[in-house]
Amino acid sequence: MEKYLLGVDIGGTTIKVGILTEQGKIIDKWEIPTKVASKADQIPIDIWDSIVRKISQHKIDKNQLLGIGVGAPGFVVAETGDIAVAVNVGWKDFPLGKILHDLTNLPVYIENDANIAALGENWLGSGQLADNLIAVTLGTGVGGGIIANGEIISGVNGTAGEIGHMTMEENGAPCNCGRQGCLETIASATGIARIAQEKVKHYSDSTLVTILNEKNKLTAKDVFSAYGKGDRCATEVVEEVTDVLGLAISNIAAILNPSKIVIGGGVSKAGELLLNPLKNAYKKYALPRSYEGSSFAIASLGNDAGIIGGAYLVKKHLS
Numbered sequence: 001m002e003k004y005l006l007g008v009d010i011g012g013t014t015i016k017v018g019i020l021t022e023q024g025k026i027i028d029k030w031e032i033p034t035k036v037a038s039k040a041d042q043i044p045i046d047i048w049d050s051i052v053r054k055i056s057q058h059k060i061d062k063n064q065l066l067g068i069g070v071g072a073p074g075f076v077v078a079e080t081g082d083i084a085v086a087v088n089v090g091w092k093d094f095p096l097g098k099i100l101h102d103l104t105n106l107p108v109y110i111e112n113d114a115n116i117a118a119l120g121e122n123w124l125g126s127g128q129l130a131d132n133l134i135a136v137t138l139g140t141g142v143g144g145g146i147i148a149n150g151e152i153i154s155g156v157n158g159t160a161g162e163i164g165h166m167t168m169e170e171n172g173a174p175c176n177c178g179r180q181g182c183l184e185t186i187a188s189a190t191g192i193a194r195i196a197q198e199k200v201k202h203y204s205d206s207t208l209v210t211i212l213n214e215k216n217k218l219t220a221k222d223v224f225s226a227y228g229k230g231d232r233c234a235t236e237v238v239e240e241v242t243d244v245l246g247l248a249i250s251n252i253a254a255i256l257n258p259s260k261i262v263i264g265g266g267v268s269k270a271g272e273l274l275l276n277p278l279k280n281a282y283k284k285y286a287l288p289r290s291y292e293g294s295s296f297a298i299a300s301l302g303n304d305a306g307i308i309g310g311a312y313l314v315k316k317h318l319s
């Protein structure tokens with residue numbers, strides 16, 4: 001009888017859920033809204049209710065389910081399955097793993113959302129089962145996942161791999177974590193837009209001026225599109241951002257010696273326009289031997305990385 005893995009990716013607005021085969025084929029995937037704040041306790045119940053409905057539709061029996069792998073936002077204590085803090089959901093010391101296990105009587109494994117995205121990319125995406133991999137997600141914020149000797153690194157209390165909160169600039173822009181000058185304030189979509197809006201003041205001839213006047217704001221997408229057309233202001237922004245990102249990655253690489261560096265998130269849609277200057281910056285800062293051993297790739301699983309990584313978390317624990 002075929003067995004199935006369940007992958008769950010909890011975000012601030014939606015929860016993605018998937019039923020996968022042991023080989024990673026997605027049988028079905030769907031989204032449910034995330035209840036937050038005072039209603040956040042309902043989340044594990046909503047997840048399980050939706051799974052029960054779907055397995056019934058697919059005529060899958062509960063004893064064909066091998067377990068649930070969950071990616072949750074915030075600081076996750078992987079060992080206990082507790083969510084220490086997830087600000088955007090409203091959880092504090094929330095025993096998600098225990099509640100889901102009590103509801104389902106299945107093995108439940110919980111990890112940080114950026115970490116399961118890294119696991120997913122490493123299993124079926126651009127990582128190709130690298131033993132040592134750095135995954136960086138450039139979205140509204142900057143997420144990170146580090147795989148060392150085949151294992152995701154979560155740390156003593158769930159803050160390992162928080163690449164976005166490496167301090168890159170003393171007295172830099174304020175970060176959501178309460179500190180200043182984190183990588184996230186520079187290399188996220190938000191950071192790129194912020195830097196562009198400052199720099200554009202000095203470039204009256206930039207095409208970004210027209211966009212700013214029309215829309216009253218700039219996005220990272222605007223910046224990369226102008227960069228692709230040779231705009232000088234956009235070039236300065238992209239070179240500055242990729243320089244800082246390349247420096248950050250080279251420092252992690254000095255410790256991890258990865259074979260793969262996978263860049264995902266909305267900003268990674270810029271593709272080669274992002275990768276080329278990033279590789280140059282990385283080459284400038286990395287140990288030559290570390291540089292030679294590693295290659296960059298754009299993440300390939302998109303929004304499915306989380307559910308695939310969640311399923312892999314189950315698969316890995318069972319093997």
Ligand SMILES: [Zn+2]
Nearest residue numbers: 165175177182
């Ligand atoms: Zn920070």
